[in-house]
Amino acid sequence: GENVEQHPSTLSVQEGDSAVIKCTYSDSASNYFPWYKQELGKRPQLIIDIRSNVGEKKDQRIAVTLNKTAKHFSLHITETQPEDSAVYFCAALLEPETGNQFYFGTGTSLTVIP
């Protein structure tokens, strides 16, 4: 199966600064890497994703980079705002014949200090 590791587990930044969260994966067959944001008491929701044929993707203040050779991918949030405070999960998707299997990291609790 797949093993996804995520660092750091907690991250505090001043409002306006950047935040970076890093993940590594073990199975080179993984080909899709989404990031989910989970606010306190709410469901995880997709914020950005990247597929294995792309090295970088950006959506306004958030971006994701992927290094397939090294098997790691990162989430970058610029100009952080208090509403960015949440737990962020990375994930890797394996597509065995039996269907989609998403494997998640342990999560990063991000606090943006006003």
Add this chain to the structure above:
Amino acid sequence: ETGVTQTPRHLVMGMTNKKSLKCEQHLGHNAMYWYKQSAKKPLELMFVYNFKEQTENNSVPSRFSPECPNSSHLFLHLHTLQPEDSALYLCASSQADHRGELFFGEGSRLTVL
């Protein structure tokens, strides 16, 4: 209703009780999942159903029993649970035939006394 809905949102049960968690999706997806979310642990994939067929059982104890009567409904039957089974149980759905977004329900917070 749209999206993925889970009931009950909160459940407290004793170790000898039998209860069930229910999940329903209105997105037209054909894959459904149960995940367990415990503090300081990754989301743990428990079961996967593709087109109503169970395709994954990640070494989950038999005291958890899934049921998928159709592609819109998913149940998790609980029996003789342990206190360490207390967690948030998240249901999710997606399209099974291509890489796509997982849509999560709000979760069922389970406490085993």
